[in-house]
Amino acid sequence: MENRFFPEVKQRFGFGCMRLPMLGDEVDAAQFCKMTDAFLEKGFNYFDTAHGYLSGKSETAIRECLVKRHPRESFVLTDKLTDPYFRSEADIRPFFEKQLAWCGVEYFDFYLMHAQNAQNFKKFRRCRAYETAFELKKEGKIRHVGLSFHDTADVLDEILTLYPEVEVVQIQFNYADYDDNAIQSRACYDVCVKHNKPVIVMEPVKGGILVNLPDRAKAVLDGLHGGSYASYALRFAAHFPQVCMVLSGMSDMAQMNDNLSFMKDVLPLSAAEMAAVEEVRGVFRSLDTVACTACRYCVEGCPERISIPDLFADLNSHKRYPNWDGGWRYAAHTEGRGKASDCIGCGRCEKVCPQHLPVRRHLKEVAEVFEKKDE
DSSP: OOOSSOTTSOTTEEEETTSOOEETTEEOHHHHHHHHHHHHHTTOOEEEOOTTGGGGHHHHHHIIIIITTSOGGGOEEEEEEOGGGOSSHHHHHHHHHHHHHHHTOSOEEEEEEEEEOHHHHHHHHHTTHHHHHHHHHHTTSEEEEEEEEOSOHHHHHHHHHHOTTOOEEEEEOOTTTTTOTTTOHHHHHHHHHHTTOOEEEEOTTGGGTTTSOOHHHHHHHHTTTOSOHHHHHHHHHHTSTTEEEEEEOOOSHHHHHHHHHHHTTOOOOOHHHHHHHHHHHHHHHHHOOOOOOOOOHHHHTOTTOBOHHHHHHHHHHHHHOTTOOOHHHHHHHHTTSBOGGGOOOOOHHHHHOTTOOOHHHHHHHHHHHHOOOOO
């Protein structure tokens, strides 16, 4: 499918390099090379990374597995300016040059102001981050300047009003979050339409939640006798008219092959499929699970070293499968790290959570479920 917004981008499906195949703490380079080759061979060319992904290993893996093995003109690469890596305007250019080196390129096709919200936008504005990116574009080191966003629609409207030069907006957008009051996917999409900004979709399967479905939801989609669970989620996002790109964080060849099978000539959801998706949305509303996407932004700054996303995954599994004993997983996720009850309530996690979750309250619930004392 032709990309009407950016002709250099083939198709409208991108490789999100946040959840790469891993061997322990290192990227599985052999498998990532195979995935990269398959992606390019099928006619796709958009890769997305950030320095915070895999503690910097995503960028260097892209250098080794993509950049060194394929001509620069054969792929489109996006990187991002992230809050923790600069304190002043003077820090931005040196960090940007390091990112070019880490990725092994001389320019980025897209460069995004990362994870914008009302709080960190003040810093980006104070440090002239947007202005610096526009200057780098004039110098040929960036082809397109954009932003990724995690906040309410009114904040996005403010940013795009102040910086109309922004060319593209990346938002969280999936059928589960479409009308969610916290994420405001639909409202943020409408703001992009208002400002005529192309939309890049992130989290189309909500960090795997829309693939690892509860049994009731599986039964609904299985009744369609069609594609994979992921296919319904990605196809839902792909056919909104303002969407120029749907990203998928694929972590193995099986996921890659499945995604490529239906995104090459992606079809919109039929009326029956859309009705099924709405029914699945209702199943999720009834479960009261923690809407964590495992982005892990909360982990780095936790003073108690609590692996928050893993503990929330344990809690969600407990809720979805009441007869399942997940105590052993909780023990593994807390070995050598903080337990849920170790939370000191500092709130750092909640300040960086893209989902705006009440993390501290959920950690108390985790502790109640998994740290019960024997009577």
